[in-house]
Amino acid sequence: FVYILYFMYDASRVLRDFGEMLLTFAYPDTPLFIANALLMLVIVYTVRKGIEVIARSGELLFIFMYVLAVAGFILIISSGLIEFKNLQPVLEDGFLPSVKVAVSETLYFPFTEAIVFTMILPYLNNPKKAKVTMLCATGLSGINLVITMLINISMLGVNLTARSQFPLLSTVASIQVADFLERLDVFFMLAMVIGIFLKITVLFYAATVGTANLFKVKSPSRLSYPLGIVILFLSITIASNFQEHLHEGLHVAKVVLHIPLFTIIPPILLFVAFIKNKKKHQGKHI
Template identity: 80%
Template sequence: SQLFILMVLFELGSALLVPLAIDAKQDAWLAILLGMIFSFVLLLVYHRLYLYYPDLLFTEYVQKILGKPLGFALAFVYILYFMYDASRVLRDFGEMLLAFAYPDTPLFIANALLILVIIYTVRKGIEVIARSGELLFIFMYFLAIAGFILIISSGLIDFKNLQPILEAGLFPVLKVVMTQTLYFPFSEIIVITMILPYLNNPKKAKLTMFCATALSGVNLIITMLINVCVLGVNLTARSQFPLLSTVQTIQVADFLERLDVFFMLALIITIFFKICLLFYAAVTGAANLFKVKSPSSLSYPFGLIILFLSIAIASNAQEHNHEGLKIAMFVVHIPLLTIIPPLLLIVAFFKNRRKRVKNNFSPE
């Protein structure tokens, strides 16, 4: 249950904030659905690698599969990726907070306050992160369901905004799937390969992974459907944070309005856990790779690196979004999340097969 909750919170993360798959226009929901379905193949890859090396972290069995020098280098690259991804999500948090609540507050201060809480949480270990998830998951879903009911009751939804379906055919949707939704947010869940060895019941890992991805996918589909129905395609595409723009339009009986503060809380919860897991993966992986006896001692230096990287990563929000959707997607996400893991699985398959053959023919 804790793995399920962490995966759902992670995948929702910053994906709730941005106009996800809006390049597919009114078919954005379909692009998210197909991205979720295709990501199941990658989940099978991650799970199969875990079955081959159930007691090892991803950064450990990469070295077993590829050998020490190459495996060490690749494990180090993944640690850098976890830190880079954490800094991107932290920047998303800061931009959201400044845009809607604290326009005169420096970005550094907003990001520093969150990273301090994350450093404290990560130092406490994965069990504390998971238990915190159990508490805040219920609160977040309460807010989400309340918001959904309020949007419907305020009469804002216009289903005509979803028409025509597949206006330009299936190709533009598939293009968005292959360039965006497959990688963000679904394939980013490779981070769980750094916590799977700690499961109490490994047999349920596969089902849990599929169910969590399915639930988060459905949530993202509903979110984008509501955004497009309420705001329309053009306004959703132009809005930096369409969900918060949608929530700001809620007005029930001239009494309930300006509810964006409550939904910012829900978004902060998901962003907090996404950064926590990425941060934890980077700290644990680095401690394992460099033989650091106390992983928690790396929390402060890593936290500072992520904080300063989140500021230096781009000069403004537009540049940050462009880098994330157009550059990092191709340079970082595609090779690290969809090309390298299947190749590792192929090598691991042949290595384990050879080992089994040796064991079968070895004299008793």
């Protein structure tokens, strides 16, 4: 029950990120509720269609995102704005600060959020493939993050990258090729909308299926509308402004939610499952 609440909370946070990004850079006069509601309608429709539609959408949009990423990378190289000097000095204060940030921040967001996929594993036709797939996906995500940060720092420098709310958007916006190709913000916006859509869809589906199992609801799709409305209104009321929203996500949620739900409870559950399985095997042999 606690994890269901967390999945809904996390979905509302990501939905708020989407609305704030859209209002900041594209539609400043549009109410936040309208922007969030339009995306939520699409997500509710997708979740109602089931896990196969979600998975097929992910496959299709994954290819589209990588086409955008490769095209953007080529344009960034062509613009000649990359300055590798901005990356120096490398590890000025040693490995300790990097390890500290990795353990205290990067580990929780986004990698430990992959726990949501444990809600989907029972519905797979071939669960044995899940381990390899998740390891490959996690590794690929890490490589993508490293490349993105290297490009951001190379183009913007450390200070501007740290101050920017959306560093990749600032990087893409600065692309100019032959005084012809510029203002390519749409590349970033498309990639972010696709990523946010998929993330909220997976979180929302996990919350819907979990609620249906917990309360013995035969048709999980019936829950998509009421839970979708809850997530929509939660995304609006979660914080009074974007700064408060960021503070809550970076500082409050990490201590109150991420550490217990991602670091403490899963190993305990794994240990309990291990003991139960061991007793079952012993019982069979006897």
